[in-house]
Amino acid sequence: MKAVVFQGVGQTLTVEERAEDELATNQIKVQVKACGICGSDLHFSETKSAKPGTVFGHEFAGVVSAVGSEVSRWQVGDRVVPLPHSSCGKCTMCLAGENLRCENLQNMGFSPAYTGAYSQFVVVGENEAIHLPDNVDFNRAAAIEPLAVGYEAIAKARIQMDDAALIIGAGPIGLTLATWLKHFGVTHIAISERNEKRLALASQMGANICINANKTDNPVEEFTRQTGRAPSIIFEAVGIPGIIQSCINMAEVGTRIVAVGACQTADTFYPVSCSVKKIELIFPFSYSLADYETIITLINQGRIDPEPLISHIVSLDEVPDIFEALRNPKDHIKVLIDPWK
Ligand SMILES: [Zn+2]
Ligand SMILES: [Zn+2]
16 A cells, blocks of 8 residues: 655655555454644654654544454444544453553554554554544544544633633644634634634634734733733643743733643743642643544534635645645645545
8 A cells, every 4th residue: 555654853754655554353444535634743753752664644534444353343335533543452441441541552653563544544443433424524524633632622621601712823723722612602712823824714713813923922912902801721732842831921820721732842831930820731632432423423413614624635645745844834724635646
């Protein structure tokens, strides 16, 4: 099959022919129909943990093309949206039905051991995959993972309708946060962003205050000027060193700061500045099968729609160039790969 392969820090990805991963008895093989290029892939590709030979890709959907000998819930031809994990099915956690806490859980697309979906075929655990209704197309389904990241962050942040929210960064995750805040009835939803194309999309995705970060270095001040109150919650959706401290510096006393950006290198901040300002720092991570099921239902009912996030659809051959371009995004929002284009 065709796949896009990481070669090492500072090197461009390459397109290669390689063998498909072997199918375990409790796994299904998925023909990938759409896969998102994620900011986490870009960040990860700049770290020492990233190993040559890795095939990225964890935001995807497709069609079942083969099933393991013990698989009971799936048939060839089923439409599927998998979580990017595979559990062993045998450990204490798996036997207790807690398969995402499996002691041997494999995470797709972050090591050479488990091929991600920048490829034509992947294998996933049968219990880590969800049936995709006919009404939800593969492109929207590939956006379920970033929506789930936002959904989990909203849950961990304990959002109430009377919260006032400021999102730093209108990348795909910042934009999904705006979608969820609107969905849950929050009145003031602000996004601060430098990229004008992303800022323009923010209002379509749910933000009602769009702050051009080229014009102010203190979006909390601008938020307060426009609404008469400071944000009660700040979502950091940028993930670069220094951003957490800058949120702490801007925040009013008692603010919750949610680090959704998941910076993958060392970062520093002054814990005492959180203590003094009674700031609660929250680090959300991951999502559940139930989150995916909820999001599929909401998309299927037309109550949320990630389609405006999709700015480009590229072939596997086009991935190496666009992956580099995304390090300094211009008109890109969510770039999807169609491995059969
Ligand atoms: Zn992702
Ligand atoms: Zn297990």
